Amino acid sequence: MSATIDLPASLQEIADDFAELPAPERLQLLLEFSNGLPALPARLADHPxxxxxxxxxxxxxxxxTEVDDDGTxxxxxxxxxxxxxxxxxxxxLQEGLDGAPAATVLAVPSDFALRLSLAEAVSPLRLNGMSGMLTRIQRQVAQKAAATSA
Structure with missing residues (x-):
């Protein structure tokens, strides 16, 4: 049974963008996402x-992660x-998941990093790092969503 779990539309669009590019240009797109990462708000920058x-x-x-009362x-x-x-x-992850409902974030499959067609451009250790980010995001969201619904 090798059914692939669907990605949320926002992440699927990003994955498609990577897949449509030749391998050398995928790294450039990754660097564009790097430049687009917003700075921490002062309330967090002052409290690392x-x-x-x-x-x-x-x-x-x-x-x-923060989860609003409405699950955002x-x-x-x-x-x-x-x-x-x-x-x-x-x-x-920030562009694809920020503002999404908690259920959407929790449904992202653990193999998302592999779906970005970056295996030729970055090392497996780096892909593992992205998976680690997703795992922590999902754990925090699950804990916070449970706390807000309790």
């Missing part, structure tokens, strides 16, 4: 202890500019 580290990443990256997810990342691949992955 509120962010969770992602040790699977080769670069120091930290993240935090907000994602925040701290990733150094010297780590454009890691920032790019964070940018993809």
């Amino acid at each position: 202890e509120l962010l969770e580290p992602v040790p699977e990443c080769q670069s120091p990256i930290f993240l935090l 997810v907000h994602l925040f990342f701290s990733a150094p500019p010297e780590a454009p691949t890691t920032r790019g992955f964070a940018g993809i």
Whole structure:
């Protein structure tokens, strides 16, 4: 049984964008996502202890999710500019999932990083780092969504 779990439309569009490009241009698109990653709001930048580290990443990256009372997810990342691949992955997740309902975020399949057609452009360790980001996001969302519905 090899059914593939569908991606949310926002992430599917990003995955399609990567798949349509020749391999060398995929890395350039990843770098564009790196440049688009928003800075932390001051309330988080002044309190880095509120962010969770992602040790699977080769670069120091930290993240935090917030879930509104209506179940809307907000994602925040701290990733150094010297780590454009890691920032790019964070940018993809931020663009594709920020503002989505908690159920949508929780339904993203664990193999999402592999669906970006980047295996030729980045190392398996880097793809593992993106999977680590997604795992932490989903855990935080599950915990916070449960707390807001309790």
